[in-house]
Amino acid sequence: xxxxxxxxxxxxxxxxxxxxxxxxxxxxxxxxxxxxxxxxxxxxxxxxxxxxxxxxxxxxxxxxxxxxxxxxxxxxxxxxxxxxxxxxxxxxxxxxxxxxxxxxxxxxxxxxxxxxxxxxxxxxxxxxxxxxxxxxxxxxxxxxxxxxxxxxxxxxxxxxxxxxxxxxxxxxxxxxxxxxxxxxxxxxxxxxxxxxxxxxxxxxxxxxxxxxxxxxxxxxxxxxxxxxxxxxxxxxxxxxxxxxxxxxxxxxxxxxxxxxxxxxxxxxxxxxxxxxxxxxxxxxxxxxxxxxxxxxxxxxxxxxxxxxxxxxxxxxxxxxxxxxxxxxxxxxxxxxxxxxxxxxxxxxxxxxxxxxxxxxxxxxxxxxxxxxxxxxxxxxxxxxxxxxxxxxxxxxxxxxxxxxx
Amino acid sequence: xxxxxxxxxxxxxxxxxxxxxxxxxxxxxxxxxxxxxxxxxxxxxxxxxxxxxxxxxxxxxxxxxxxxxxxxxxxxxxxxxxxxxxxxxxxxxxxxxxxxxxxxxxxxxxxxxxxxxxxxxxxxxxxxxxxxxxxxxxxxxxxxxxxxxxxxxxxxxxxxxxxxxxxxxxxxxxxxxxxxxxxxxxxxxxxxxxxxxxxxxxxxxxxxxxxxxxxxxxxxxxxxxxxxxxxxxxxxxxxxxxxxxxxxxxxxxxxxxxxxxxxxxxxxxxxxxxxxxxxxxxxxxxxxxxxxxxxxxxxxxxxxxxxxxxxxxxxxxxxxxxxxxxxxxxxxxxxxxxxxxxxxxxxxxxxxxxxxxxxxxxxxxxxxxxxxxxxxxxxxxxxxxxxxxxxxxxxxxxxxxxxxxxxxxxxxxxxxxxxxxxxxxxxxxxxxxxxxxxxxxxxxxxxxxxx
Numbered sequence: 007x008x009x010x011x012x013x014x015x016x017x018x019x020x021x022x023x024x025x026x027x028x029x030x031x032x033x034x035x036x037x038x039x040x041x042x043x044x045x046x047x048x049x050x051x052x053x054x055x056x057x058x059x060x061x062x063x064x065x066x067x068x069x070x071x072x073x074x075x076x077x078x079x080x081x082x083x084x085x086x087x088x089x090x091x092x093x094x095x096x097x098x099x100x101x102x103x104x105x106x107x108x109x110x111x112x113x114x115x116x117x118x119x120x121x122x123x124x125x126x127x128x129x130x131x132x133x134x135x136x137x138x139x140x141x142x143x144x145x146x147x148x149x150x151x152x153x154x155x156x157x158x159x160x161x162x163x164x165x166x167x168x169x170x171x172x173x174x175x176x177x178x179x180x181x182x183x184x185x186x187x188x189x190x191x192x193x194x195x196x197x198x199x200x201x202x203x204x205x206x207x208x209x210x211x212x213x214x215x216x217x218x219x220x221x222x223x224x225x226x227x228x229x230x231x232x233x234x235x236x237x238x239x240x241x242x243x244x245x246x247x248x249x250x251x252x253x254x255x256x257x258x259x260x261x262x263x264x265x266x267x268x269x270x271x272x273x274x275x276x277x278x279x280x281x282x283x284x285x286x287x288x289x290x291x292x293x294x295x296x297x298x299x300x301x302x303x304x305x306x307x308x309x310x311x312x313x314x315x316x317x318x319x320x321x322x323x324x325x326x327x328x329x330x331x332x333x334x335x336x337x338x339x340x341x342x343x344x345x346x347x348x349x350x351x352x353x354x355x356x357x358x359x360x361x362x363x364x365x366x367x368x369x370x371x372x373x374x375x376x377x378x379x380x381x382x383x384x385x386x387x388x389x390x391x392x393x394x395x396x397x398x399x400x401x402x403x404x405x406x407x408x409x410x411x
Numbered sequence: 412x413x414x415x416x417x418x419x420x421x422x423x424x425x426x427x428x429x430x431x432x433x434x435x436x437x438x439x440x441x442x443x444x445x446x447x448x449x450x451x452x453x454x455x456x457x458x459x460x461x462x463x464x465x466x467x468x469x470x471x472x473x474x475x476x477x478x479x480x481x482x483x484x485x486x487x488x489x490x491x492x493x494x495x496x497x498x499x500x501x502x503x504x505x506x507x508x509x510x511x512x513x514x515x516x517x518x519x520x521x522x523x524x525x526x527x528x529x530x531x532x533x534x535x536x537x538x539x540x541x542x543x544x545x546x547x548x549x550x551x552x553x554x555x556x557x558x559x560x561x562x563x564x565x566x567x568x569x570x571x572x573x574x575x576x577x578x579x580x581x582x583x584x585x586x587x588x589x590x591x592x593x594x595x596x597x598x599x600x601x602x603x604x605x606x607x608x609x610x611x612x613x614x615x616x617x618x619x620x621x622x623x624x625x626x627x628x629x630x631x632x633x634x635x636x637x638x639x640x641x642x643x644x645x646x647x648x649x650x651x652x653x654x655x656x657x658x659x660x661x662x663x664x665x666x667x668x669x670x671x672x673x674x675x676x677x678x679x680x681x682x683x684x685x686x687x688x689x690x691x692x693x694x695x696x697x698x699x700x701x702x703x704x705x706x707x708x709x710x711x712x713x714x715x716x717x718x719x720x721x722x723x724x725x726x727x728x729x730x731x732x733x734x735x736x737x738x739x740x741x742x743x744x745x746x747x748x749x750x751x752x753x754x755x756x757x758x759x760x761x762x763x764x765x766x767x768x769x770x771x772x773x774x775x776x777x778x779x780x781x782x783x784x785x786x787x788x789x790x791x792x793x794x795x796x797x798x799x800x801x802x803x804x805x806x807x808x809x810x811x812x813x814x815x816x817x818x819x820x821x822x823x824x825x826x827x828x829x830x831x832x833x834x835x836x837x838x839x840x841x842x843x844x845x846x847x848x849x850x851x852x853x854x855x856x857x858x859x860x861x862x
Contacts, residue, residue, distance in 0.1 A: 041782065091782040106779030106790045126822040128636070128710035133686045136712065138847035138854050142824050149828060155842055155855035181858065219686065225852035241686075252856075 011037045012322035013315065014100055014113035016092050016266070019047025021295025021307040022119030023075040025315030029117070030082045032319035037111065038079070038086040039102055045079065045086060046072030047121055048144070049304060051151045054172055056199070060305035071304055095270050098290065115290050115318035118267060119311055122260040122296035124169070130258050132164075134220035139227030143169040143257040147176065156182055158253020162230050163187040164218050166194035166201075168302070170257020175204035177255075184210050185251055188232055190217040190239055193364065195259075195390040197302060218254065219246055227252050260300045267293065281332055282346045282355035283317035284310065292318045299345050299358075302392050306358075333402060338409035340365070351402025358394045359408060361387050369411045370395050375404040413439045413573070415759070416592060416602030418580065418616045419609035420447035422556060422748045423740050425563040427606060428574070430752035432567040433765040439573040439600055440564065441592065443612070445850060446576065446809040447802065448560035450610055452745070453812065454682065454714025456634075456672065457556045457663050458646055460743040461498060461548035463515025463523060464656060470723040472518045474747035474754065479520075479550055481749040486554065489562035490773050492664045498551030499526075499535065501542045501699070502650035508546045511651075515548070522549030535647055537700045551646060553664040556745050557812045565771045565801040574802060575600065577850060583619045590620075590733075604759055606735040607728075611680045611717050613738045622731035625738055628718045629680055630655075632672025633688035636710040638820045639666040642703070649699060655716075656742065658695035665815065668707070670696050672714070684711045709820050716741035723747070725754060735759065774800060774814050783833075784826040786819020794830060798837045805838055807831060808848040831855065 013029040015022045018040035030036045044050065049057070052068030059065055062074060079086070087104060094101040100111040124142035132140070139158055141149075146157035147169065159182050163170045166189040174184045187205065192214050194201055205212050219241045220231040229250040233241040264278060270288060277299070284292045294314035295307035320326040329350040335357060337344050344359040357372065365387040372380040372395055379401040387393060387410065395408070415431055417424045420442030431438045444450075459482050465471035486493035500511060508525055515523045526547045532538060534547075568574050578598060584591040592600045607616045614624045632655075646661035654674040661669050673688045689711055696703055719739030728734035735755060740747070756762070774797045779790025797813040798804065807823075807830050810816055816830055817823030823830075831845040831854050843857040 041785070089781040091785065091788070093788070103779065103782055103788070103790075105781045106792065123821045124824050126709065126820075126824060128708060128822050131686075131689055131708065131711060133689065133711070134683045136682075136684075137849070138852040141827075145824055145827060149855050153828065153832075153842060153855070156858050157855065159856060159858065220683070222683075224682070225849040226847075 009111045011035050011111065011113040013115045013117060013318045014039060014111055015117045015119055015315065016100070017047065017119035017121060017295070017297070018042075018045040018086060019119060019121050019295065019307070020049055020071065020075065020304040021311035021314075022047070022117070023072075023079055024308040024311035025117045025119055025294055025318070026084050027075065027078050027082060028312045028315035029319040030084050032316055034319035034322050036084050037113070038084060039090040039092055039100070039111070040086055040088050041091045043088050045076050051144075051148050052172075053151050054176070057304050060303065061308055068304070075308070092266060095266055095291070114322035115292060117311070117314045117318050118264065118291065118293040118297050119295045119314070120263045120266065120297040122300055123263050124256070125259040125261055127256060130256070132218065132221060135222055135224050137223045137226045139223065139253045140221060141253070141255055143167070143173040143255045146255050147173055150176060150180055156180060157255065158182060158227070158251065160185060160251040161253045161255060162218070162249060162251045163255045163257060165189060165256055165258035166196050166212060167257040167259060168196045168200050170255060171196045171200040171204040173255055173257070174210050175208055178208050178210065184208075185249060186210070187212045188216040188218060189214050190235055191215070193389065197390065198388070217241055219243070221254060227254055230254055260296060262297050262299060264293065264297045267291065277343060277347075279347045280345065281329070282313075282349045283326060284314035284346070285317060285321070285326070290321060292321075299343070306392060333405045335406045335408060337407065340410045341408060344408055349402055349406065351397070351400070354396060354399040356394050356396045357408055358392055360392060361389050361410060364388045365410055371409050371411050372397055373407050373409075374402055379406075412589065413437050413600065413602040415439075415604050415606060416441060416590065416600055417606045417608055419607070419612070420444070420560070420564060420574065421450055421452040421608065421610050422448065422560040422563070422745055423610075423737055423751055424606075424608035425560045425567070426748040426752035427608060427755050428572055429563040429567045430756050431761060432570050432572040433768060434756055434761045434763065435766050436761055438567070439575065439602060440567070441578040441580065441600065442574065442576050443579045444576065445806050445846065445848070446804050447564045447574070448557035448812065449848060451714050451716065452560045453557045454712050455556050455742070455745060456659065456661060456669055457553055458498070458661060458745070459493070459552035459554055460746045461515065461523070461551040462518050462520045462743070462746075463511050463546070463548060464651060465518065465743065466721075467514055467517045469721070470725060471743060471747070474723065474750040475743040476519045477750035477753070478743070478747040479552075482552060482554065485749050486559070488768070488770065489559070489566060490771055491555065491558045491562045493552055493554050494664055495550065495552040496645040496662065498548045498646035498648065499531070499545040500648045500650060501531070501538065501545040503541070503543055504650060505544055507650055508544055511546050520548065520550065523547070534645065535643060537642060537702050538647065539699060539701055542699065553646070553662060554745070555664045558664075559745070561802065561813060562771060566768060568801045569771055570768050580616060580619055604733045604735070606737065606755065608737045610740065611715060613717070613719075617736070620728070620731050620734050622728040622734045623736065625719050625724070627738070629677050630716045630718065630741070631675045631677050631681065631688070631713050632716060633684050633692065633711065633713040634669050634671030635689065635692055635708050636712065637668035637670065637704060637707040638709050640668060640704055640707055642668045647699070649695070658692055660696060660700065677715070680715055682713050682715055684713050688713070709822060723751070725751060727758065771801070783829045784816035784819065786821050786825075787815040789814050789816040789826070791833070794833050795837065798834055805834060806846050806848050807834070807854060810834065827854065
């Protein structure tokens with residue numbers, strides 16, 4: 007096996023696998039570098055259902071979804087290197103520690119699909135003791151789903167992100183008592199279906215505008231103090247109460263894992279800028295899935311992987327080089343970000359974005375130099391769910407704006 | 412029967428342990444926790460102070476300056492990082508700076524100077540330009556306080572010292588020129604001379620020894636830890652106040668940044684962080700610096716300084732014979748530790764040439780193995796090497812302090828479970844028996860329905 011490829015995909019989760027599949031279908035010579043011992047990424051610990059409705063038109067568990075992709079990877083004879091931890095990307099060269107030994111790979115195009123990590127107690131400046139029993143929800147999920155161990159028996163969950171909601175149900179089914187879910191915001195960032203199926207169906211109290219003010223327990227968590235917050239999200243200490251528990255799970259957000267890219271491109275700010283091909287400012291580098299921005303569903307991360315993988319294959323054979331001028335996509339104040347942020351408009355493409363708050367009966371409008379080029383009516387837009395709108399081929403002649411009207 | 416028994420595996424206890432072994436004595440170190448460096452020695456600023464701060468003539472002044480001199484050689488012998496990066500005390504009150512400079516010179520500190528404006532701003536690009544002068548102390552440095560403690564204890568153990576962990580002293584009997592020390596799990600240790608270096612636990616041991624109990628005060632200091640970055644390249648203090656050296660910004664020996672500590676008098680030993688304390692740090696740091704990378708905060712912690720009067724207490728106990736009291740070792744305790752060890756050796760009459768020591772190997776391996784901690788790029792083989800190192804650490808935090816697994820920005824999100832699995836495998840215990848740091852602090856619990 008030579009170390010020269012058309013497309014190397016870093017990360018073998020849902021987005022990476024799909025990128026590899028699409029690149030291969032475009033005729034590229036593809037390799038997947040995966041740091042774990044198997045493909046599937048975080049899907050492997052997501053044993054709940056709810057995956058695949060969009061991509062496979064059937065409801066699957068995480069491992070089933072991964073297996074479907076894996077079967078295709080296998081059918082297409084796409085090779086993978088396991089235990090490969092990429093440390094550096096320089097031009098076409100990728101340096102990886104494979105089981106701790108340094109190896110080099112070369113590829114004309116590279117797709118980064120390294121997923122996300124969970125925001126930690128340190129990042130939210132959680133006050134109090136730092137004993138055992140404080141974990142991110144994903145870590146607790148791995149404990150129970152891989153090793154059958156409980157992170158605690160009386161559990162408080164801080165944050166109502168999807169993993170937190172899923173874990174509320176999961177811990178309950180495993181015999182733990184989930185005492186409360188506390189959410190500092192006035193609404194949940196989780197999917198509506200998760201609130202219904204994981205929280206309401208199990209009668210788990212979910213309190214909005216509340217947060218943990220202090221954790222108690224030097225050896226292991228013994229309880230938490232929590233309080234209501236004011237409009238500036240500051241706890242009102244007069245409302246502080248104590249809740250005895252032995253575990254605090256955090257579901258307070260995911261952060262794209264793109265350290266690799268920020269090491270190549272020092273001036274990357276909070277968000278990575280890509281065009282509709284998921285091509286970064288470094289032309290041979292493509293990025294998709296949660297390492298670019300956080301997706302609600304594995305299906306969406308996979309869909310984005312498909313775009314990046316196909317584009318990377320085109321780039322590798324020189325078919326993506328002459329894109330022409332790229333235009334910026336700006337957005338109204340009701341929107342927090344869009345992907346992509348710039349666009350050439352060579353073909354049709356979708357703009358994905360998140361709204362800052364909830365809206366009822368509104369229209370999403372895309373304009374190019376004042377002229378409406380796409381619009382879509384929505385009965386409900388929630389801040390927790392990713393929105394998308396398609397723009398047809400040939401409509402882009404200048405900078406775009408997206409707004410909710 | 413040991414010649415000396417040391418209570419307390421903090422940096423002071425470990426330094427004495429090491430020194431005594433080097434001087435050929437038969438020594439045991441008793442630690443109630445599961446590892447060394449689990450108290451104040453893991454939670455401080457990690458600074459090797461120059462020595463201008465302490466009142467001339469005090470033990471603090473003397474031992475600080477002497478301790479500082481010993482660091483290069485000691486850290487080299489122990490195979491740990493020590494960086495003489497220098498420190499600055501910034502403030503526009505030149506009188507006060509000159510006072511500090513004069514005191515420093517009296518204390519015997521070399522390499523002190525006052526620097527101004529351009530020269531200062533060049534050293535600290537993020538310092539606000541309202542700050543125009545500073546005392547520059549060239550000899551100040553950085554060390555990992557827990558790695559120093561661990562390395563001191565490891566070398567002692569490799570060379571014949573005995574370290575006992577999870578040793579909660581329950582009873583001490585005195586008989587025929589020796590102490591018989593009983594632990595709550597029925598271990599017995601006998602020694603001729605005992606040294607109480609338990610820090611916050613001083614009075615608990617003093618009571619059992621029927622030695623002098625002392626009035627101890629606790630002062631909590633909270634910190635922020637930032638992910639590796641170059642916000643400051645040397646330690647920057649504000650002008651000191653009665654409460655201490657103030658809230659500083661410093662790199663650590665490993666390249667992280669610390670912001671802190673606060674100084675809050677508390678009634679009981681308590682290392683919890685508080686919302687108020689953390690806000691306090693942000694306020695003070697923002698007043699001194701521009702471009703503070705608060706988005707790089709990955710962790711908060713607090714440590715408790717123990718004080719007993721104004722100076723260190725290092726003396727023979729007045730009530731009980733053959734007991735050395737060490738109490739009130741707050742800042743500059745880390746810097747002074749090697750000098751305290753020298754002083755205590757002198758006190759007990761241990762003199763002469765140090766014996767030739769077998770040096771510790773550290774945890775480096777030829778092949779890292781697969782990466783377990785992604786943030787700090789720590790390989791499986793390095794973790795195994797730490798688990799099987801001389802003190803046989805058995806806690807997740809013990810491994811973290813040794814090889815930095817879990818010290819990065821995801822704070823163990825990826826590696827916690829894998830580190831637990833490796834500890835469980837190597838120790839032959841169940842996964843749910845692996846503790847985070849303290850006895851009774853299991854990371855995972857059994858009882859999943861499908862376990």
